[in-house]
Amino acid sequence: MKKFEKLNSTVVPLPxxxxxxDQIIPARFLKATTRDGFxxxxxxxxxxxxxxxxxxxxxxxxxxxxxxxxxxxxNFGCGSSREHAAWAIEDYGFNVVISSFFADIFKGxxxxxxxxxxxxxxxxxxxxxxxVFADAEAKITVDLEAQTVTIDATGDSFEFEINPYKxxxxxxxxxxxxxxxxxxxxxxxxxEERPFSFYR
Amino acid sequence: xxxxxxxxxxxxxxxxxxEGFPDILYIDTHLIHEVTSPQAFDGLRKRNLPVxxxxxxxxxxxxxxxxxxxxxxIKEELSRYQVDMLSKNTKEFGIELYGxxxxxxxxxxxxxxxxxITLPGKTMVCGDSHTSTHxxxxxxxxxxxxxxxxxxxxxxxxxxxKPKMMKIEVNGELQKGVGAKDIILYVISKIxxxxxxxxxxxFAGSAIRSLSMEGRMTVCNMSIEMGARGGLIAPDDTTxxxxxxxxxxxxxxxxxEALAYWKTLYSDDxxxxxxxxxxxxxxxxxxxxxxxxxxxxxxxxxxxPATLAQPESEQLxxxxxxxxxxxxxGDAILNKPVDYVFIGSCTNSRxxxxxxxxAFVTGKQxxxxxxxxxxxxxxxxxxQAKAEGIDKVFEAAGFQLxxxxxxxxxGMNEDKIPAGKxxxxxxxRNFEGRQGPNxxxxxxxxxxxxAAAVTGKVVDVRELI
Numbered sequence: 120m121k122k123f124e125k126l127n128s129t130v131v132p133l134p135x136x137x138x139x140x141d142q143i144i145p146a147r148f149l150k151a152t153t154r155d156g157f158x159x160x161x162x163x164x165x166x167x168x169x170x171x172x173x174x175x176x177x178x179x180x181x182x183x184x185x186x187x188x189x190x191x192x193x194n195f196g197c198g199s200s201r202e203h204a205a206w207a208i209e210d211y212g213f214n215v216v217i218s219s220f221f222a223d224i225f226k227g228x229x230x231x232x233x234x235x236x237x238x239x240x241x242x243x244x245x246x247x248x249x250x251v252f253a254d255a256e257a258k259i260t261v262d263l264e265a266q267t268v269t270i271d272a273t274g275d276s277f278e279f280e281i282n283p284y285k286x287x288x289x290x291x292x293x294x295x296x297x298x299x300x301x302x303x304x305x306x307x308x309x310x311e312e313r314p315f316s317f318y319r
Numbered sequence: 320x321x322x323x324x325x326x327x328x329x330x331x332x333x334x335x336x337x338e339g340f341p342d343i344l345y346i347d348t349h350l351i352h353e354v355t356s357p358q359a360f361d362g363l364r365k366r367n368l369p370v371x372x373x374x375x376x377x378x379x380x381x382x383x384x385x386x387x388x389x390x391x392x393i394k395e396e397l398s399r400y401q402v403d404m405l406s407k408n409t410k411e412f413g414i415e416l417y418g419x420x421x422x423x424x425x426x427x428x429x430x431x432x433x434x435x436i437t438l439p440g441k442t443m444v445c446g447d448s449h450t451s452t453h454x455x456x457x458x459x460x461x462x463x464x465x466x467x468x469x470x471x472x473x474x475x476x477x478x479x480x481k482p483k484m485m486k487i488e489v490n491g492e493l494q495k496g497v498g499a500k501d502i503i504l505y506v507i508s509k510i511x512x513x514x515x516x517x518x519x520x521x522f523a524g525s526a527i528r529s530l531s532m533e534g535r536m537t538v539c540n541m542s543i544e545m546g547a548r549g550g551l552i553a554p555d556d557t558t559x560x561x562x563x564x565x566x567x568x569x570x571x572x573x574x575x576e577a578l579a580y581w582k583t584l585y586s587d588d589x590x591x592x593x594x595x596x597x598x599x600x601x602x603x604x605x606x607x608x609x610x611x612x613x614x615x616x617x618x619x620x621x622x623x624p625a626t627l628a629q630p631e632s633e634q635l636x637x638x639x640x641x642x643x644x645x646x647x648x649g650d651a652i653l654n655k656p657v658d659y660v661f662i663g664s665c666t667n668s669r670x671x672x673x674x675x676x677x678a679f680v681t682g683k684q685x686x687x688x689x690x691x692x693x694x695x696x697x698x699x700x701x702x703q704a705k706a707e708g709i710d711k712v713f714e715a716a717g718f719q720l721x722x723x724x725x726x727x728x729x730g731m732n733e734d735k736i737p738a739g740k741x742x743x744x745x746x747x748r749n750f751e752g753r754q755g756p757n758x759x760x761x762x763x764x765x766x767x768x769x770a771a772a773v774t775g776k777v778v779d780v781r782e783l784i
Contacts, residue, residue, distance in 0.1 A: 169738065
C-alpha cells in the first residue's frame with residue numbers, strides 16, 4: 120500500500136446523500152478478477168448514458184471540477200461490501216473522500232487501499248460545498264499527521280478523528296496482514312486453548 | 320456488570336486486545352464466493368502464503384451464475400471465467416467448493432444455515448454485506464471487503480474494533496398478512512438507512528421470538544440496510560430444533576456440549592446497550608419501498624411523503640429518488656402498476672417463502688403483462704419445492720421457477736429488469752440501477768410480491784387473504 124502524508128488539491132463536489140456502492144461501481148462491472156481498471160467505471164451510470172455518452176450535467180464530466188479529493192453528502196458508501204468501490208475511487212485518482220458520515224464497511228475498505236475517508240461535521244461539509252461552488256479552483260489541504268482538513272482560501276479548519284493504528288498504517292504504507300501475522304503464535308495458542316470442539 | 324450477547328461472543332474470540340489497536344478477532348467460519356475472492360487469492364500468491372485454516376472455509380458460486388440451464392457451460396465469458404477461477408483457487412488452496420452442479424450449491428447465506436454450518440456463538444465473515452443473515456442463530460456474522468477476505472485466509476483472524484450495541488425490540492402480535500420482511504422494512508423506515516451505522520443490533524421482543532428461523536434470517540439479513548455491522552437474535556428452542564440433525568451440525572456428545580454452551584448465549588439483564596428502540600408489532604402493515612434506499616419505506620395504505628417535509632439538506636436527494644422512480648409527492652402507492660415480480664435473494668428465497676407464495680397463488684394466475692421470476696436460494700430449496708409439488712403450482716400460475724443464485728437481486732448475471740420498468744421484489748436493495756440500469760425496484764415481502772404478481776399492481780395483501 121502506498122504511503123499517505125499530506126495532500127493539497129482542488130475537489131470534486133457531489134452533494135448527494137446515501138451514495139451507495141452500487142452507484143460507485145455497478146454490479147455488472149464486478150466480473151474482473153484483478154484490482155485494476157475500475158476507475159473507468161466509477162459512477163458509471165451517473166457519468167454515462169445508455170449509449171456510453173458522457174452526461175453533461177454530472178459533476179465529474181464538468182472540466183471545472185477535478186482533483187484528488189471527492190466531497191460527498193452523508194452516509195457515503197452504504198450498501199454492498201464490494202471493495203471494488205474503493206478500488207474504483209482510488210483508480211480514478213481520488214486519495215481522499217470527505218463526507219459527514221461514512222458507512223462502516225466502505226470506510227474500512229478505503230483505509231485498506233490507501234484512500235483516506237475523512238468524517239467532518241455537517242457544518243464543515245456545507246462550508247466546503249459553499250466554497251467549491253463559489254470557486255471551482257478552491258483548494259483543500261489534508262494533513263494526516265495533524266489530523267486536520269483546511270479550506271485554503273478561508274483558513275477554516277476541521278480536526279478529524281482516525282484510529283491511531285490505521286493512521287500509522289497509512290503513514291507507513293503497512294497493511295493489516297503484516298500486523299496480524301506478527302501475532303501468529305498467539306493465534307495458534309488461542310486455537311489450542313479454545314474449549315469448544317464443536318466449532319472445528 | 321452483565322454482558323450483551325454480542326459482547327459474550329466477541330470476548331470469547333479476542334486473540335489479542337491492545338490499547339489504540341482494533342481487536343484481533345478469531346473467525347470460526349469464512350464463507351466465500353466467486354466475486355469478492357479472486358483478488359484475495361491473488362494476494363496470497365503474491366505473499367507466498369497458504370490459507371491458514373482451509374477446513375474452516377466454505378465456497379459456493381452464487382452472485383454471477385445463470386439461473387437457467389445451469390447444466391450447460393456459462394454463456395457469458397467474464398462470468399464463466401470468474402466461476403472457473405473459484406474452482407481453480409479453491410482446488411489450489413484446499414477449500415471445499417459447492418459449485419454449480421453440486422447438490423449443496425446456492426446463495427452463500429442460504430446454504431450456511433441449511434447445512435448446519437451456521438451455529439450459535441460462532442464468528443462468521445464473508446465478502447458480502449448480507450452475511451448478517453447468520454446472526455439469526457445467535458452468531459456474530461458480518462460482511463467484509465476483499466482485503467479482509469485475504470486477511471482471514473492468511474490468519475483466520477480479522478482486525479476489528481468492538482462495535483457499539485443497539486437493542487431493537489418488537490413486541491406484540493403481527494397482523495395477518497404481515498411477516499418478518501415487513502418488520503424489518505418497518506424498522507429501517509423508522510431509523511433510516513444510516514441509523515444503525517457503528518452498531519451491532521440485537522433483535523428481541525415477543526414478535527421476534529415468535530418468528531421461525533427463516534423469518535429471523537430475513538430480519539437479520541437486512542441489518543446492513545440500516546447501516547448496522549450486523550444483527551443477531553439470541554438462540555432458543557426454535558434455533559436448536561432447526562439446527563439439530565443438519566449435515567454439519569454437532570452430533571451426539573458434541574451436540575450436548577454445544578447445547579449447554581448455547582444456553583448461556585443471551586444478553587444479561589443488567590447488560591448495557593448504547594441504544595434501545597422498541598416497536599409495537601400491531602402497528603406494522605405490509606410494507607413497500609417507494610424510493611432508492613431501503614429506508615424509504617411506507618405501509619401499503621400510506622402515501623409517498625412530501626419532499627418539503629424532509630429536512631432541507633435531504634430534499635435534493637429525496638427529489639432525485641422520486642424522479643428516478645417516476646413517483647410524485649403524495650402519490651398513493653396502492654394500485655401502482657407492476658411489470659416484474661422477483662421472488663428470491665438471500666432475504667427471501669427459502670422454502671418457507673416459496674411455500675407461502677405457493678399457498679397464496681394456488682388456483683390463481685399471474686396478471687397479464689407481468690413477468691414473474693422465482694429463484695430458489697439453493698439446490699436443496701429447489702429440490703424440496705419440487706418434492707412438495709410447489710413447482711407445479713408456480714407453473715400453473717405462469718410463474719417461472721428458475722435455478723439457484725443471487726439473480727435479479729443485483730443483476731450481475733443476465734437476470735436484469737429493463738430500464739424504466741417497475742419490479743416488485745423480495746430482495747434487499749432498491750438502489751438506483753441495482754436490478755439493471757434504470758430499473759425501478761419496490762421492496763416487499765413474499766406475500767405482497769405474490770399479490771402483485773396475480774393482480775399486476777401494488778395491492779394490500781391483507782384484503783386478499
